[in-house]
Amino acid sequence: MLLLLLISSAFLLPWAGAGRIIGGQVVKHHSRPYMAYLHIQFGNQSGIHTSRCGGFLIGPDAVLSAAHCVDKEGTVNITVILGAHNISVRERSQQRIPVARWDIHPDYSPVGYINDIVLLKLKTKARINEYVKSIFIPRSYEYVRAGTKCMVAGWGWMSWAGHSSDVMMEVEQEVQEEKPCEHLFHNYRCQSMMCVGDEKSRKAPYNGDSGGPLVCNQKAHGIVSYGLEKNLFPKVFTRISYFEPWIRRQLMRFALQELPGSPSSD
Template sequence: MRIPFEITILLILCLHNKSYKCHAVHVGCGTRPRKRAKIVGGTDAQAGSWPWQVSLQMERYGHVCGASLVASRWLVSAAHCFQDSDAIKAYMGMRVMNSVSNAAATRQIRRIVLHSQYDQFTSDYDIALLELSAPVFFNELVQPVCIPASSHAFTSGTSCFVTGWGVLSEEGELATLLQEATVNIISHNTCNKMYDDAVTPRMLCAGNIQGGVDACQGDSGGPLVCLERGRRWFLAGIVSWGEGCARQNRPGVYTRVIKFTDWIHQQTKGQVQPLRLSLLVMI
């Protein structure tokens, strides 16, 4: 495995200074510079809280889906968002939906790469990569989220966050302010019982079994992120599907990102580097 440049520098610093304890970090991804230590049932997010959140918009429709920034010129979203061939723009660093002028960066989409095995009937392999027309520069409002290695495990019961501008209730209006909500990872077996075995190994369930909190229309393609060791945020899932919104025993179903780590790396020609938590451990 090729070690990213930032990690190489960190290795050198650690090896030459025995007084420091070194941990696995990837400089740049998964950080929230503006954050000091609708989603249905969520709350308004503060500016800079989720700097990898992207709004994908079509000229005719406005906001259609969410996405996550994973590198300076690459986004990850859901394949089902791209049934329409209309031109799409990506807005980054934005909090207020009705004011696109407040976006920290705007880019045209140069290319959309849908997974070749995507099945629109079962929602299996529901993932897409979007190449931006030009790279974006990272700042306190625009940062990439970390892509987990294929060996990474998001444990059942882990509390994570889903974000987006989707409707605030079934058949409701899109959110004006970016929403955030806490959801828990639900085991594959438990979720499959609730969905009659429709949940494939490429899917991940998260939410509250009692209902009340969930992603909804307009959140599709957006991020489900979990805070891991090293205080970095990792992309665990991509908003994919569910029965209704925030219903009891009908949690949200997400594309399981760890199943696509190699695909993402290959399609971006190494521009997106998955991060292994155990890459650097020294006492």
């Protein structure tokens, strides 16, 4: 469930194209109703391309994901699939909704995946039901301690060979101290990033899992961001609590744009 994107200087691999959860297990059907599958189509001089990412619903028309998933050259079109277990078939539970717009964090940098977060506004509101529900995000003062066990789900690669999963997989991950990531990643920032993954477990998100949530204590505390291509441990996640004020401001903007007479309400 990780995304493939190689940074030549540090061999970083952001999970934004297709991915699997290595060492994971199949999720119980529709037990993660907040999960979103992002189908991304972009066109440039070399033609039309597609990629896939994870995401998660935080409101009826709002999905969080990783900025590097949508940071593409040329024309970009995104469709969000909610309520999915097997994304290779049209399940009756699925809702396929185009994305009307998206706001990448203004200080996002693809070098080191700094501020790797994007908020997507759906063209129509999702129908909230047993298959589709939003998940809470933490407040700015909420942190998870090292040693906390969390879950990551997605449709990313299930091995280094590049075989992605059609059904949602999940894996347990442990929040780590900052030192391993500070040692491995030159641009690691403890305020806005989380160091996650147990060296002994041999389990991790991978290509195609980018943008998916790290769920700890029933809240989405992190977003799958990047890691080393051949190392399962550790991985870097975007720390959602750090961006909570920005997220709230963007959600308010979305709401104001829906008011009659607003520039985007027509």
